[in-house]
Amino acid sequence: MVQGEENRLLVQQMLAVAQSQDEAAFAALFSHFAPRLKGFLMKSGAAPAQAEDCVQDVMATVWRKAAMFDPARANVSTWIFTIARNRRIDLLRRDRRPEPEDLPWGPEPEPDQIDALALQQDSEHLGAALKALPDDQRELIEKAYFGDLSHGEIARVTGLPLGTIKSRIRLAIRKLRQSMS
């Protein structure tokens, strides 16, 4: 689980890559995320060599898109998860994945500290709440994100008690949208 301290460090490293192409910060992000990404992709059905190749691809994309990372909208794990998910669709299904329009603003040069802090904290709480679930419930959620559940089975995930944290993240994103538009 990401402790508060560790999460803050990941955000700083991500911003250092975005703002000054900091290779040491990128190496630190790589050592944190590459083994997790490889584990994630293998759980999603990729062979080890294929997963390794995809990890490099995802991390290269993290470098290239770094300027789009916005700590008021996602924590680093979430942002990297979305990149890995999209690469996995290319890799395993060879489908296109239509993406929504982006919000009508880009990441701010100086992200709003209060919004960013609230979202980062809520994401940490969500991680803790996931970890605290009984094994069978946590595994159900993991299977959904590994692409292992049918649509009918996914409906069971929606009843799990992560509701409060989820609605706080929702509120944070909505508030952000209202304050910027």
Next chain:
Amino acid sequence: MIRHHLTDALLIAYAAGDLAEAYSLAVATHISLCDECRARLAAYEALGGAVLEGCDRAPVSDGSLAATMARIRNGAPAERAVPVSRGVFPTPLQAYIGGDAEAVRWRSIGGGVKQAILGTSKAASARLLRIPGGTAVPDHSHGGLELTLVLQGAFSDEGGRFARGDIEIADQSVEHTPTAEAGPDCICLAVTDAPLRFNSLIPRLLQPFVKI
């Protein structure tokens, strides 16, 4: 004001990358119009981030970081965000048409109703429907999950009134008879994982030819 939203199950499946392309198109197009569902999606993506964070680690090879840096130096420039559309169709839908509403190549399917089939993978199919104001879409039921997203005009059926941005989610238990409101043509994006079955004779005879 959007009143009919995506279900949590669809949002989780989209956040997880589990949906067939045609359903993803309807979800991405709705979210482009709906801040509420955009925020709900962000929460489910955060859950995906937590799953990644807690995932069992698999060691990468020794040269993996160096190989990644080489890819970065040789690779393509940064991808850009999906821009905001100013037209009738949100950007993800325009990508399937090559333009906005005026670029659609409509084909008549009878009763004044027109359609255009979009090119997605075969697991599910997406089409645009154009229904003249005041006209009923032929009475139909369907085999699987049907999503209908309104882009222009409005229709009403047993499930309520649906205007721009509203999405109707119907499963096989629903038999519905949408009727377009008087006014501009109603344009919808309709996605199904099974062919629609029309309950009157003429459309049923046409069905094999128009790929409804």
